[in-house]
Amino acid sequence: MEKSPPSYSKWKIYSKFYYQPHKEFLEVYFSHFPLVSFDSLRERVEKIKEADYSLLRGLISAFPPEKIIGRAYERCRMIVSPKEEPEVYLFIGFFSPDGFVMEFKGKPAICFGLERFKDFRLLDILFAHEYAHFLLNSAKGKVRTQDKAKWLLVSEGIGTYFSLLAFPGRPLSDYFLCPRAELNWYQANEKKIRKIFCSQQFTSQQLIDFYKKGSPAFDLPPRAGKYLGFQAVRRYLTQGGKRSMGSLLFNKKLALALEL
Numbered sequence: 001m002e003k004s005p006p007s008y009s010k011w012k013i014y015s016k017f018y019y020q021p022h023k024e025f026l027e028v029y030f031s032h033f034p035l036v037s038f039d040s041l042r043e044r045v046e047k048i049k050e051a052d053y054s055l056l057r058g059l060i061s062a063f064p065p066e067k068i069i070g071r072a073y074e075r076c077r078m079i080v081s082p083k084e085e086p087e088v089y090l091f092i093g094f095f096s097p098d099g100f101v102m103e104f105k106g107k108p109a110i111c112f113g114l115e116r117f118k119d120f121r122l123l124d125i126l127f128a129h130e131y132a133h134f135l136l137n138s139a140k141g142k143v144r145t146q147d148k149a150k151w152l153l154v155s156e157g158i159g160t161y162f163s164l165l166a167f168p169g170r171p172l173s174d175y176f177l178c179p180r181a182e183l184n185w186y187q188a189n190e191k192k193i194r195k196i197f198c199s200q201q202f203t204s205q206q207l208i209d210f211y212k213k214g215s216p217a218f219d220l221p222p223r224a225g226k227y228l229g230f231q232a233v234r235r236y237l238t239q240g241g242k243r244s245m246g247s248l249l250f251n252k253k254l255a256l257a258l259e260l
Helices: 010-030 039-046 050-062 067-080 123-140 145-166 173-178 180-188 190-198 204-211 224-235 243-247 252-256
Strands: 088-093 101-105 108-112
Touching: 010 039, 010 088, 010 101, 067 088, 067 123, 067 145, 101 123, 123 145, 123 173, 123 180, 123 243, 145 173, 145 204, 145 224, 145 243, 145 252, 173 180, 173 224, 173 243, 180 190, 180 224, 190 204, 224 243, 243 252
Parallel strands: 088 108
Antiparallel strands: 101 108
């Protein structure tokens, strides 16, 4: 990398060597965070200290994420091949989730924000999960507004179960990307979760909020609904007959017909 004059501010360095070369991607990404302004981004950049990223630099050097993802992709496409190979973006966004799928240049792209990773132990599982979402987003058909909460639960269940198929033999909590105690709560409270998400007492948007934020009023933690989606997918795929993960990934109508 070209050396910058000492007079350069961190923001100028960031803008010249990182933001401007990847401006198209980063602008689309930051558009999903309306509360993130250039002022808040500049403030975050100016506070950067070398020590903040020393662990990440060492981690990437010892375990290049590109290689982990490349191997994971080969495993995933052996289960279900994509109609078009996914583009994968690794970046540091300061505000990013660990993994997600984002619409970019008219098609879904798999993205990983690396700043929060302490290790890459679950990176292959996380890739498999997001690969499933990539395939789901690539499938034809729209999800009606009233079905969006169910689609959220089912699609998360598909991603979770797909990662189990790609990398069998791991602890079940790894596929849920959560601590074992959290999974224990899901399992012990399955009836309670089902009562909330399947009672038809709430709007689709309320259920989406329950999923993302949880609900102290109902003693419900975030993401609990994923367990219902996982169980629905598991039941479907283990009942025998001509049932396959591919059929769920490429048929939104079939996926939405799963019984939670």
